[in-house]
Amino acid sequence: MDDFYHSEDANNIVHLFYNADVMVYVEGEDDVPFWEVVFNSLAEYKVEVQEVGGSNELAKYIEELELGKLQGVIACDSDFEILKGNLRNPNIIRTYGYAIENSLICPSTILKVIRSVGKISAKNIPSQELGVWLSYFTRIMKNLVIYDVHNELNGLGISVVGDNCSKFLKSKKSHDVCEIKVNEFIANIGFSVSQNEIDTIINLIGEIPRDFSDFIRGHFLFSAVSKFISASIKQINSKVSISNDALFGSLLLAFENNFDEEHKHYNYYSDAIKNLSIAA
Structure with missing residues (x-):
């Protein structure tokens, strides 16, 4: 994973290996099925949701995304970030509440x-x-x-x-x-x-x-x-x-x-996915 991670070019074409339009990177294995449900329900394109092996690894992906070196989407828990006003990058989609639970x-x-x-x-x-x-x-x-x-x-x-x-x-x-x-x-x-x-x-x-x-x-x-x-x-x-x-x-x-539409958080996730910047 580390060797692959350090290859910027590889990261930006990895979605092709999965016949997907967009890669969605998440922290751990429990996050994968949750975000698959959300994206499969709301996105008009095919995604591949991939766990990166923990919060420290995900932080690397966030840094690369913020620097414009990584294409794709990061989906993660909100924790208390929304209270800190730290939700700036639309391609970092966070949970409605503290976590997926x-x-x-x-x-x-x-x-x-x-x-x-x-x-x-x-x-x-x-x-x-x-x-x-x-x-x-x-x-x-x-x-x-x-x-x-x-x-x-x-x-x-x-x-x-x-x-x-x-x-x-x-x-x-x-x-x-x-x-x-x-x-x-x-x-x-x-x-x-x-x-x-x-x-x-x-x-x-x-x-x-x-x-x-x-x-x-x-x-x-x-x-x-x-x-x-x-x-x-x-x-x-x-x-x-x-x-x-x-x-x-x-x-x-x-x-x-x-x-x-009846789920309390549905519109939040729908709007967040609509706001994603997806390369053609």
Whole structure:
């Protein structure tokens, strides 16, 4: 990969090897199927989505693209870049929310996974329970997101949310976030956020516009949703279990089935792809 990467000419004709019109470079293997769904649904040309082996490698591609030495498209997680005003190059397309999980995960995909994996009849789908859980989860997460954004914008380097929700759950067997644990964590986090700074972050997110849930880190969101899905399936059909890999695959399939004009993020990705500069 390194030798091939350092060949500028090779990179700019690699799409021909795949009989594609455009190369789309992504960070890792989980990103490939997500961006394939997005581009295959919205682009009027054929793309080849290729993972480059991690964030450090992707940074090299971004640098080459910014310098005009690389043709193609880079598709990656937004992280907090939109809050920093760093979205300048239209050929770097970023996720609507923090990561691909924020687009993959929504009430309809969660319920489809529960129904298909749990082999659950339509009348037993926990729609109301999911609504209550999501409402409570996003409400409790708001303060964590504010502190996570403040930490990122000020370069404090403290782990706020992390990749796993377990330490914030009411118990090892629970799928509910514990408000007391969240408040205790914030009280001992090592930095404070003034009311004025909180208001600034709230206004910043509101002006984009985005919801606070869009800035929950992707792996953290996935870990929390996996807890809810597993608990829901076990309650109705205790014989069924699901691994994280299988859950991701099921969410991806549900997302592919749901990705149309009714999806909350559809227009964002549609506009982003329309704005790409694709060489003839």
